[in-house]
Amino acid sequence: MYTLDQVRCFVAVAEHLHFGRAAFELNMTQPPLSRQIQKLERHVGAELLDRRGRNVELTAAGRLFLTESRKLLGLAERAPEGARRVASGRKGLVRMGFTAAAGFGPLSGLLSTVKAELPDLDIDLVEMVTAEQLQALDEERIDLALGRLHTPLPHLESRLLLKERLLLAVPADSDLAQLDRELTKSDIRGQSVIMHSATKARYFYDIIVGNFEIEPSRVKYSLGQIMTMVSLVAGGHGVAFVPESAEAGRVPGVEYLRFSDFDADVVHLHALWRPDSSNPALAAFVSALS
Known part of the structure; x- marks a missing residue:
C-alpha cells in the first residue's frame, strides 16, 4: 500500500512539474524523491508522470490521481482535528427526544443556542411523550429528553x-370564548373535556x-398528544387543558383562556439525561444549555 509521504511527493512534483524544485520544497534530495514516486506508481499500477521530455508532464492517470491526492491529503490534515472535536464533544451526534408541546415552546430556541455554540454537532430529533422518552433513555436509544416530571428521578440528571x-x-365559537373575563375553575363544570391519558400523559x-x-361523565376522550387534543377542540369536541406554549401552534378555531384563580407556573419542562452516558457530545450539549 502506498503512503501519505509518497502522495505528498507526487503532489509536489505534479504542482512544480520539476523534480528539483519539488525536492527543495520537501527538504530532500532528488534521488529519494524519484524513488518515492516510482514506489507510488508501482502501487497504483500506472505511470503518473511522463519523464520522456526535458520537462515533467502529468499523464492522464496522473491528472486524475492528483485531484484525488489533494482530497486525500486534505482529509488527512483534517482528521486529527475532527478526532479532537469528537473527543471534546464539539462534533458528533446527540439523539434528543421531545414532546409535541415542547416543539412549539423552547425547542427551537434551545436548538439555536446549541448550534451557535456547537455548529458541527448533529442533533437527531425524536418526538415522544415523556413516558416513552424515559424508557428510551433507559434503553440508551436517545441521549437526552425534553420531558415533564413531578419529582426528579434519582438515576437521571436534569435541568429545568x-x-x-x-x-x-x-372552540373559538363557544360560550367560554365569549366571556369578557378570565376563567375560574367553576367555569369547567358541565363542559365536555378532552382529557390527558392517565398512563401516557400522567404529568x-x-x-x-x-x-x-x-366529572368522569364529562370526559369524552383520553389522549397522550397535546396537539391532537387541540385539533379535537378545533372541531368542537370539547375543551382541553394545555401548557401555555401550545398557543404557538395557532390552530384555527381555538382560543386559549387563562384562569384567574389558577395562574401559577405549574407546568415545568426539564432536560433529562443519563449521568453515565459515554457520549462526549452529550456533555458538550448540556454545557451549551447553561
Missing part, C-alpha cells in the same frame, strides 16, 4: 428549562385532577 401556566383550549393528568373537579 421552562415554567409555564396551564391554559384551557376552547398533566395529575395536575388537572389535583386542581380541578372533572
Whole structure:
C-alpha cells in the first residue's frame, strides 16, 4: 500500500512539474524523491508522470490521481482535528427526544443556542411523550429528553428549562370564548373535556385532577398528544387543558383562556439525561444549555 509521504511527493512534483524544485520544497534530495514516486506508481499500477521530455508532464492517470491526492491529503490534515472535536464533544451526534408541546415552546430556541455554540454537532430529533422518552433513555436509544416530571428521578440528571401556566383550549365559537373575563375553575363544570391519558400523559393528568373537579361523565376522550387534543377542540369536541406554549401552534378555531384563580407556573419542562452516558457530545450539549 502506498503512503501519505509518497502522495505528498507526487503532489509536489505534479504542482512544480520539476523534480528539483519539488525536492527543495520537501527538504530532500532528488534521488529519494524519484524513488518515492516510482514506489507510488508501482502501487497504483500506472505511470503518473511522463519523464520522456526535458520537462515533467502529468499523464492522464496522473491528472486524475492528483485531484484525488489533494482530497486525500486534505482529509488527512483534517482528521486529527475532527478526532479532537469528537473527543471534546464539539462534533458528533446527540439523539434528543421531545414532546409535541415542547416543539412549539423552547425547542427551537434551545436548538439555536446549541448550534451557535456547537455548529458541527448533529442533533437527531425524536418526538415522544415523556413516558416513552424515559424508557428510551433507559434503553440508551436517545441521549437526552425534553420531558415533564413531578419529582426528579434519582438515576437521571436534569435541568429545568421552562415554567409555564396551564391554559384551557376552547372552540373559538363557544360560550367560554365569549366571556369578557378570565376563567375560574367553576367555569369547567358541565363542559365536555378532552382529557390527558392517565398512563401516557400522567404529568398533566395529575395536575388537572389535583386542581380541578372533572366529572368522569364529562370526559369524552383520553389522549397522550397535546396537539391532537387541540385539533379535537378545533372541531368542537370539547375543551382541553394545555401548557401555555401550545398557543404557538395557532390552530384555527381555538382560543386559549387563562384562569384567574389558577395562574401559577405549574407546568415545568426539564432536560433529562443519563449521568453515565459515554457520549462526549452529550456533555458538550448540556454545557451549551447553561
